Amino acid sequence: MIPKFRAWDRLRKEMNYKVMVGNCDTDDENWTCPIIWIEEKKDWLHFDDYECIMQSTGLKDKNGKEIFEGDILEIQDEGEVLGNAKLTWDNEQAVFMIEAISVDDIAPFHEILSDESYSYRVVGNVYENKEVLDA
Template identity: 40%
Template sequence: MRPIEFRAQNINGAWVFGNFNILKEKLGNVTVGNVTAGSYISNSAGAPFAYKVRPETVSQFTGLTDENGKKIFEGDIVEIIEIDAFGNLDWNRLKGKVMFSEGAWLVTDNRSFAIPLWSEINEIKVIGNIHENPELL
């Protein structure tokens, strides 16, 4: 079973990792910090040890890592090198974003291809994400 983990940019632009929560109202008895309604990434201790994040940057961990051991998250831009039917490398080199659709993690360019993240891909490398590097697509 894959670990459930999220990442998002906090309000200062730094990436934070952990559990994701949405607070619909201020926590009345919290005395540390200013915990207001909003989206938060927290460590295992939870509130008040949490970072307020930009909701549009929240992404979930796929449970997979790239060729360098880097965790792959939804919204990452990856480069993949597929192998052909004869086992030849560099047969097809593609760049796409990671997304979840119809019960599966996919890599897609939103135009010409959508392949399962764990298909016959020989190599996969995270090269950026859609929030900081949209020009890579």
């Protein structure tokens, strides 16, 4: 799988899907130098707040929409809606995690994937659809 990223532009309040993250070496020092494509400028620009860069899981929801870190998913069990959950990344475990919004429940995303009775669909993301977090 080729890694894909997206980034939230806080100034313009929009999601950008043409994102590239690179690692630069200078005098034996490694540092991350993220850059982002801004379509209206037709140019790659330095993106200082790379905390808002989100990686694709490489998976798609039941409607064929690509799932990224930061997405809000509606989880169903055999057709019954269980609620919404947000997808996060856990650096310590190196795994995508699903965080239930209505209850304090967190589980590795692969556990949801391995149970075929569950289905999920992207209903928004934490930047553009904060109102869905309260649903």
